[in-house]
Amino acid sequence: MALRGGLPTENGFVGIEGARLVEEALCSGCRIQAVLFSESGKRHHQRLSPIIDRPEMAFPTLYTTDRLFEGLTDTEHPQGVAALVHPRETSFDDLVRAPVSACAPLLVVLAGVQDPGNVGTILRTAAAFGATGAATAASGISGTASPFRQKRFAPPREPRFIFLFLPGPLLRSCSLNSRWREFAPSLRARTSRATESSRLSLRGKSIWCEPVALLVGNEGTGLPEEVERSADARIRIPMASGVESLNAAAAAAVLFYEAARQRNSLPASRIQPSAVPPNQS
Amino acid sequence: MALRGGLPTENGFVGIEGARLVEEALCSGCRIQAVLFSESGKRHHQRLSPIIDRPEMAFPTLYTTDRLFEGLTDTEHPQGVAALVHPRETSFDDLVRAPVSACAPLLVVLAGVQDPGNVGTILRTAAAFGATGAATAASGISGTASPFRQKRFAPPREPRFIFLFLPGPLLRSCSLNSRWREFAPSLRARTSRATESSRLSLRGKSIWCEPVALLVGNEGTGLPEEVERSADARIRIPMASGVESLNAAAAAAVLFYEAARQRNSLPASRIQPSAVPPNQS
Numbered sequence: 001m002a003l004r005g006g007l008p009t010e011n012g013f014v015g016i017e018g019a020r021l022v023e024e025a026l027c028s029g030c031r032i033q034a035v036l037f038s039e040s041g042k043r044h045h046q047r048l049s050p051i052i053d054r055p056e057m058a059f060p061t062l063y064t065t066d067r068l069f070e071g072l073t074d075t076e077h078p079q080g081v082a083a084l085v086h087p088r089e090t091s092f093d094d095l096v097r098a099p100v101s102a103c104a105p106l107l108v109v110l111a112g113v114q115d116p117g118n119v120g121t122i123l124r125t126a127a128a129f130g131a132t133g134a135a136t137a138a139s140g141i142s143g144t145a146s147p148f149r150q151k152r153f154a155p156p157r158e159p160r161f162i163f164l165f166l167p168g169p170l171l172r173s174c175s176l177n178s179r180w181r182e183f184a185p186s187l188r189a190r191t192s193r194a195t196e197s198s199r200l201s202l203r204g205k206s207i208w209c210e211p212v213a214l215l216v217g218n219e220g221t222g223l224p225e226e227v228e229r230s231a232d233a234r235i236r237i238p239m240a241s242g243v244e245s246l247n248a249a250a251a252a253a254v255l256f257y258e259a260a261r262q263r264n265s266l267p268a269s270r271i272q273p274s275a276v277p278p279n280q281s
Numbered sequence: 282m283a284l285r286g287g288l289p290t291e292n293g294f295v296g297i298e299g300a301r302l303v304e305e306a307l308c309s310g311c312r313i314q315a316v317l318f319s320e321s322g323k324r325h326h327q328r329l330s331p332i333i334d335r336p337e338m339a340f341p342t343l344y345t346t347d348r349l350f351e352g353l354t355d356t357e358h359p360q361g362v363a364a365l366v367h368p369r370e371t372s373f374d375d376l377v378r379a380p381v382s383a384c385a386p387l388l389v390v391l392a393g394v395q396d397p398g399n400v401g402t403i404l405r406t407a408a409a410f411g412a413t414g415a416a417t418a419a420s421g422i423s424g425t426a427s428p429f430r431q432k433r434f435a436p437p438r439e440p441r442f443i444f445l446f447l448p449g450p451l452l453r454s455c456s457l458n459s460r461w462r463e464f465a466p467s468l469r470a471r472t473s474r475a476t477e478s479s480r481l482s483l484r485g486k487s488i489w490c491e492p493v494a495l496l497v498g499n500e501g502t503g504l505p506e507e508v509e510r511s512a513d514a515r516i517r518i519p520m521a522s523g524v525e526s527l528n529a530a531a532a533a534a535v536l537f538y539e540a541a542r543q544r545n546s547l548p549a550s551r552i553q554p555s556a557v558p559p560n561q562s
Contacts, residue, residue, distance in 0.1 A: 253530075
């Protein structure tokens with residue numbers, strides 16, 4: 001078991017932990033190599049057994065002591081249930097193909113985002129606002145944190161692994177060093193029809209309604225120069241004077257929200273109060 | 282020196298660290314108790330001395346070894362310069378009074394936000410989108426992390442202490458346990474004129490243009506019941522199906538952005554591409 005650091009094993013399996021995540025992994029259709037329970041984690045067995053016991057689930061269920069289990073994980077108070085899952089990987093073609101339901105591909109490429117919390121938040125927010133795919137890419141200077149890495153102090157109800165939630169395909173890792181030169185033109189070819197035809201409206205509203213890949217760079221140093229140069233445009237979020245920058249995940253949240261708002265692709269297109277608590281009605 | 286954990290000393294001073302933060306603290310008008318350099322931190326002395334040497338700066342400048350300095354801080358690779366600063370505290374009246382330039386008070390109350398990264402991001406985003414004040418409040422179940430606590434692995438260019446950036450006053454800490462009962466009605470009294478008169482438009486656009494206090498709760502358990510009940514409305518952010526929730530800081534970013542967008546209070550009211558890199562023009 002390799003639960004620490006979110007790094008995949010040699011054959012591409014990633015350790016995930018927690019009853020809810022394991023349940024989601026089991027239901028996701030991803031390949032499972034094994035499920036592991038600690039002594040105290042056995043209490044989750046009942047919840048998971050209807051899925052584990054299905055005939056198509058041909059993987060071993062393993063048991064270990066609490067102490068050994070704790071030695072395997074990054075978490076302070078592990079729930080005692082873990083699994084080795086093969087993340088849904090995908091081809092470039094799948095990544096840039098928009099799902100039938102979406103108006104146009106909306107991709108996010110993380111190029112050097114270092115903080116695992118930011119990586120998780122950006123992927124989760126992307127999913128929430130209708131992104132159709134994501135790539136995490138190591139830049140020349142600093143790699144993007146693994147989306148499978150756990151936050152040590154994440155509250156138990158926070159979903160920590162986003163690949164299971166992302167409705168579109170998730171291209172887990174591509175190295176910008178070796179592959180950006182082939183990745184960028186293909187990305188451009190898929191999105192350029194739109195940007196060509198709407199070049200004049202790039203300064204207006206329609207950019208968000210076209211196929212878009214949003215590039216998010218390192219928290220400190222931004223995008224590698226080569227990657228930034230390959231972009232069609234640089235987006236500026238208007239801010240109050242005196243504030244230099246936003247946190248990378250907060251900036252991405254604002255942009256995905258704006259994209260969803262303009263695409264009108266969400267159940268309700270406007271944030272609105274949905275309920276007045278009983279004593280105020 | 283008490284640099285660890287962001288907790289204030291008995292007389293209310295908070296340790297901050299890093300050349301840029303110390304410079305901002307020196308320029309902020311906040312009271313300074315002392316500035317401390319380590320051996321290797323002396324390289325920052327030249328940058329700071331024009332401010333430190335001003336006659337009105339009547340605090341001692343201290344020197345210590347690198348080893349002792351490292352023992353004082355939470356940071357992995359400290360820059361070797363720190364200060365004890367008395368954060369700008371403020372009265373409730375100041376907090377709810379809108380600055381002359383703002384259209385209406387836009388406050389954020391953090392009630393039980395546990396992750397120091399989230400607290401920092403929320404305050405920074407609030408400042409960026411024109412919030413006029415902030416309060417961090419311990420809830421009954423879990424306290425809000427100190428806004429002065431440092432993130433251990435924060436990239437060096439990330440501003441880690443937001444109180445210096447927040448244009449409005451920052452009410453640093455009030456305990457919901459003992460003070461929510463007096464805080465909530467006062468807050469309501471200051472914002473209720475608007476919510477009374479626009480009760481019927483609560484479901485429309487105008488809520489964001491009125492005086493608003495946005496309550497943000499714990500990452501796992503949300504707002505304490507008492508606090509939630511005292512609110513006029515619960516805001517729902519529309520999301521794609523299959524995604525249960527957003528990270529607290531991402532949700533706050535979206536709401537502050539929406540408020541700023543509707544208030545039209547930012548330099549430019551719409552996110553737009555600001556520059557096409559040279560090779561794409």
